[in-house]
Amino acid sequence: MSAKRLLMGRKQPVETTMMTTLDDAELDRTRRPRTPLQGFGAFLGKGDGDVARVLVLLLIVVVIGLVAPNFISKASWMALSQTATVVALLAIGQTFVIITGGIDLSVGAVMACSAVIGAVVMRELAAGGADPSIAILVGLVTSLGIGSLAGLINGLIITKLRITPFIVTLGMLSVATGSMNLISGGAEIVGLPPQLGSIGNTPLGGWFTVPVLVTILVAVVAGVALSQTRFGLRTFAVGSNQGAARRVGIGVDWHIVRVYVFAGFLAAVAGFLLTSRFVSASTMAGTGMELSSIAAAVIGGASLMGGRGSILGTMVGALIMAALQIGLIIAGVASFWQTIAIGIITVAAVYGDQIRIKYSGERS
Amino acid sequence: MTTIDPSTADVVLRVTGVTKHYGHVQALRGVDMEVRRGEVVGLVGDNGAGKSTLIGVLSGATTPTEGAVEFEGEPVSLSSPSHARDLGIETVYQDLALALDLPIWANLHLGREQRRPGLLGALGFLDKKAMIASAEEELRTTRIRIGSVDARTSALSGGQRQAIAVARATARGSKLVLMDEPTAALGVEQQHRVGELVRHVADRDVPVILISHNLPQVRELCDRVLVMYRGRIVAELDPAIEGVESMIRWITGAALESER
16 A cells, blocks of 8 residues: 555445435325325326327217217228327327427428439339339339438437437428429329328228238337337436536437438328228328327327327327327218317316326426 | 555546647646545546546547547546546546437446447347346446336436436446536436435545536535636645635635735
């Protein structure tokens, strides 16, 4: 030992018996006996409020079913599930983006743009005498490529130029819409291989069409990725505290880029499935869809502050919106009521989540 | 056995002639320091004296303009916080750097998540069971008691969050712990507990560099106190001998003036 070290010595180990209780009293708060009302509240709050969300969905289905009994039917399920696919796919990508603390206003426009350009490719190939399956395949790849490219551009501008996601994706909304109209001349694309329609509309096993099955598959994969993988955990970490994520060595920029690419890719998947349902691509298909996807994610419990959200919640959110849309049509209610109802439910859902978080003992 | 000078063998970190310029601003003007096994070194100084820049250099966040850093006898160039962490240099940041929306176990493993063995691991699947078990083990060895490591970190009090940040920095073979104002936001009782944690780390032979404005606490916890003034270390004080008054005279530069 150096002389200085000996001179100064080392502090003796301190008694550490004091440390065994860190705010145990505060943890005990959650273990107190509860009134039945509080117990019901806790039940609703289970799974980050997913129990309450599923109950709201069931309530909507039951109420519409009482008003219009033929809502509970196979025909309305087919319509509802087909309707839900587009919002659900966009909202899954949106959920990842929102969890990172971002927002993607371009998903609707990117969906329409990639679908229209993919459709133009298919139309030209079919007109040139190409094999229909080749034409469809090339159109699909083109769509997916354009969707992913749009997401890549979003992500790179957000992370490299440090412009807020709101502005970047608002710009992409405009650019994607303009590009689509330039290429299509603003008109709906028709004259596509008729085989497309069998992809979009054939019910497999009677109840599930290909778009619905693809959506379920995407939801399961995305849900597992978000909750079980390192990518999912880091998505939450980036949105919860970006600075902390950086300092523990997470490649935050690259992570954000990948999340926007995923959202763009899913927008293209949604667009292609929509094209296959109608065997045409509408330049209007994406209008307002960015807001629907955000509403579905938010109804599903995603926080625009980042760090919170789940795929199960988002799927329930998308189903609530589809149930209202189809249900109110079947019940003969003017479709404008649907948008009013969704607006109210979105705000109520966020309020419900705030109440839940307040009573779960969390602090800011 | 070859004879090794124990004073050198004990040195974990050696900093020689480190400077840092930001344009015309000289944040560090040639810092030399050594940190030895198991000691708590206090780093004090006024705002702008260069403490945070120095911690930035040691934690890999700041690249020095000149100078050398030797860690465990090897010259190193700390290129990023994750590089510093890979070497065993852990930092407890003033803001704690916790993701409050994540469960406690995830914060303890953030950036070093364990994956499942085999194909699932290659696909990125997390080994949550193993991480929860090791999180519980880490909190046990650090003697921190927290209900469930599966709870959201936002459910914890300020003191508990601090304890999690310290536990993350001291777990899994860390070799040097840097703490930037670990008690600035805490009440008296919680400050005391963090102080115990600091001593606990040092007792396991891991040296700690502690930045603090709380001079009585620095006196109580540290084996040595280094005073920074205008980008240099101007004094090394023995807290057993020097009181708070004397530290203040060095921090404000008054002691330097009277020495001239």
